[in-house]
Amino acid sequence: MTSDSRLEKILEEGHFAVTSECGPPRGVGPEVIQKKGEILKGVVDSVNVTDNQTSVVRMSSWSAGVLLKQMGINPVYQMVTRDRNRIAIQSDILGAASLGINTILCLSGDHQKFGDHEAAANVYDLDSIHLIQTVKLMRDDKKFLGGDELKGEPRMFIGAAANPFADPFEFRVVRLAKKINAGAQFIQTQCIFNIERFKKWMEMVRDRGLHEKAHILGGVTPLKSIGMAKYIKNMVPGMDVPDELIERIKGVEKEKRAEEGIKICIETIQQVREIEGVHGVHIMAIEWEEMVPRIADEAGLLPRPAAQ
């Protein structure tokens, strides 16, 4: 074990892992996070805490992670390289570790153009692969990027993201390999709507033996409405929502469309689970966390095992 992460234990024990996520509030109140935590507690193994997602300012991910930690939830500390240089990054990793955070997801982050501070400077001193290397260096070699030794080590289970739906498609597995070579131990993918493309990607992952070097968790998102499906398809770069899926939701009465979205999500989880090399699912119910318990239950993912 490289950490005390519950997620690492679950995966290393060979269980099919379930993670979810919650976005911190745009304010100081802890109750928003606590409410989401109550919904997700016991239903998933770990909860990702997003880091100013879509470049909209929110409570910092480590602090919201600590709030979850206090409730007995294993937070996955998402960190993007957009807003911090290597000094701040390493400092935050030390701070997070000192507060008991033991699982980190290394990301480059959405460009600030998408957020509420378009005029901001972006940093990108490091990219996501460098961030993975940095956490690993600090943990395994007890060193800072600058070369000095640090006292103790941040025992972090290191994760990264992969998007099988972005382009160039053939390069996506190469990029995954780079992340795993850099030190990523688990991978959470972008939302899977196009299962055929995901299967093709997993085939390429297996061809390189990457599924044996890191735990891959397939990302799923329940679609609430046709509007949401179309928005994701047309407005969110790097997302692939096939027309058949939109047609399927369109095919049911308006008031039953959210229900159909849940059904699709559950089916996707079941299909993803059958794919060789997939070790878990990451359920991203965007501002719809209350549906996660039902999705997990009906997908046959409950009860969650107690990690030894």
Next chain:
Amino acid sequence: MVIGEGKPLQDVLAMVSQNKKIIVAGCRGCVTVCCAGGEKEVGVLSAALNLARQKDDNPIEIHEVTLERQCDTEYLEQVRSFIDEYEAVVSIACGAGVQFMAEMYRKIPIYPGINTNFIGVTEQQGVWAERCQACGNCKLHFTGGICPVTRCAKRLMNGPCGGSTQGKCEVDPETTCGWQLIYDVLKEQGRLDKLEHIIPVSDWSTSRDGGPRRIVREDLKL
């Protein structure tokens, strides 16, 4: 070359609002090529300023001059004989030229008449695009001759982010993803193996981050 574009006339008018006698100084270097600060633009800007001030019944006297370059002292010397007769200079050279003139002539304000945008190329008549951020540590040999620092909105070093879709950047569907370009050219050259290696953490000390940069060539100094 350095690419710039004219500031809005209103901005320049505001800068010179208190002045009656000014110099508008162009440059025959990069900004002439990108049609932002050459002799022609000196004429256009001066005419526009004249017209606007006449309309306000507040005429302004303008001395038009275009120097060979504003980034060399020997050419900047050429205004010394008459600059004292004026209250201000609007320089439409790049930011380097404006500053170098301001360093040489400290008695009057030197105003910028253009915005300096980037180091770039002429893609086609009337279209200029950025190609270099002058990071001081060229990595083009790793990346198929396409710069990730410049062409990627996140200056990522190890491949396209998850927002690259059908060859376009997540920031703007009109912008080509720099990493898609890198991938395509290396594929054409049969060098995709280059992309398997991790390009290490960058040393930005050679970039803006290291403070204002300077090159001293002892072999060339007089």
